[in-house]
Amino acid sequence: KQEVTQIPAALSVPEGENLVLNCSFTDSAIYNLQWFRQDPGKGLTSLLLIQSSQREQTSGRLNASLDKSSGRSTLYIAASQPGDSATYLCAVDSGGSNYKLTFGKGTLLTVNP
Amino acid sequence: NAGVTQTPKFQVLKTGQSMTLQCAQDMNHEYMSWYRQDPGMGLRLIHYSVGAGITDQGEVPNGYNVSRSTTEDFPLRLLSAAPSQTSVYFCASTNGGTGAEQYFGPGTRLTVT
Numbered sequence: 348k349q350e351v352t353q354i355p356a357a358l359s360v361p362e363g364e365n366l367v368l369n370c371s372f373t374d375s376a377i378y379n380l381q382w383f384r385q386d387p388g389k390g391l392t393s394l395l396l397i398q399s400s401q402r403e404q405t406s407g408r409l410n411a412s413l414d415k416s417s418g419r420s421t422l423y424i425a426a427s428q429p430g431d432s433a434t435y436l437c438a439v440d441s442g443g444s445n446y447k448l449t450f451g452k453g454t455l456l457t458v459n460p
Numbered sequence: 461n462a463g464v465t466q467t468p469k470f471q472v473l474k475t476g477q478s479m480t481l482q483c484a485q486d487m488n489h490e491y492m493s494w495y496r497q498d499p500g501m502g503l504r505l506i507h508y509s510v511g512a513g514i515t516d517q518g519e520v521p522n523g524y525n526v527s528r529s530t531t532e533d534f535p536l537r538l539l540s541a542a543p544s545q546t547s548v549y550f551c552a553s554t555n556g557g558t559g560a561e562q563y564f565g566p567g568t569r570l571t572v573t
Binding site: 351379381390391392393398436438444446447448449450451452453 | 464491492493495500501502503504505508510518550552554556557559560561562563564565566567
């Protein structure tokens, strides 16, 4: 059974710092990995999706990397801002059509002004 | 596009009552899923559908029923609510395929007393 772990569970940084969130998964036979953002009391917003054949994806200040063979992904946030404060969730698709995701428990990020 | 919509936003039920959580999407997505989110547990898949008339069980299906009579709608029924079903429920949809993102609704917060 696929298991997804996110470390750390919570992270507090000063504004402007670069930071890395980590995600690991036990079964490397994945089709893609997706990073989401969740604001308190809200739904999930997709940030980046990396297909299994890709090594990384970038969107603005966000960069996600994938090392499928070692079962790891990182989300790099450059020049963090207070508006980045949220819970970041990592999810893997082991089925191939991205409708049966296995989620990690998330990292709660606080960026202090 | 409204995306994925869910109603109600909040609901309180007594043990043993039944209810239906509504989910609709206007993106013509074939695949739809229901997840529940509990503190310390992350999101877990309840049921999913790969098209109208086709549904299947996810990781935690007990106590829930689904049906998919149209592409747009995917309601989740609680047959006899239990306190263990207190959770936040998210509906999601996707086009499917390894490069297709999954889109989430805003969630329904359910409390069973």
